[in-house]
Amino acid sequence: MDQKDGFDLQIFLPYLLNQAAEESSIAFQEVYKSRYGMLRTEWRVLFHLGIYGEMTATEIGSRARMHKTKISRAVQKLEDRRLLKRVRDAKDRRAERLSLTDAGRVVYADLREVAAQYDARLTDRFSSDDVARLRDMLLILSTPR
């Protein structure tokens, strides 16, 4: 099919990014969903705690750029499944210090391994220089300016 117009949707960055994000997320999504019944917000919270250890919901929110309502619900689900525990902060009783349970760490270790292999498979088509540059640019594009 010929273009009647000079514009090409395939080079419009928001469109390209959305297509790439969607396509490259499907198979990973299938893993955390089928193995653990998790949603996107849930594995993200799980990963933050797995990576950084103890955090409050606010800290996760600012790091992941997730709104507190999303985090609140993800934390609830993870707690229901005994993957996460909360401790009321003694110095500021509004805040809760969140961390993974032993079971949560097992799940995290499993998904972390899946993610690492998944990422390796996604990037094995490119040179390591290109991948590094890609990540840099994506990180910049992720940051509001």
Next chain:
Amino acid sequence: MDQKDGFDLQIFLPYLLNQAAEESSIAFQEVYKSRYGMLRTEWRVLFHLGIYGEMTATEIGSRARMHKTKISRAVQKLEDRRLLKRVRDAKDRRAERLSLTDAGRVVYADLREVAAQYDARLTDRFSSDDVARLRDMLLILSTPR
């Protein structure tokens, strides 16, 4: 905050892509939403018709990797707003040949201009070589293998 773990969520490609896609879509989304009350599927269909001229829903679907149900609803909305017209195909009466109305072309021209400037602004932080490589890689990542 120190990482307790070697894994870095900020380099996990599906996560990075999602963050970049989301951040880089917000302001453009605001334009087509506030000016024309459109949703994502609607501007995508509009753009396909603006770029390629007459297409059937199936053709749009295979090009945009959109399911026919999404297209059906987007087409309906665009038709309701008199931006699109349908002509029953005489040779295969199951299919409809879709094209923009004059009003649709005006809206397309406006949004196309916004998109071009928007894209330019997103990419002006990078060298043109880097941008070209970025688009190549995103296109590859968008394609199921």
Next chain:
DNA sequence: TATTGTTATACTCTATAACTATA
């Protein structure tokens, strides 16, 4: 007054099955 986190609500986006009409 401001902040941490929760709940309610609505809207956007996606996925699937079942349907019609044509082929």
Next chain:
DNA sequence: TATAGTTATAGAGTATAACAATA
């Protein structure tokens, strides 16, 4: 039987306002 497109329905994802408890 298969294909083009529609409708119904549910689930996933996001955004916002209002709230309770604490600071």
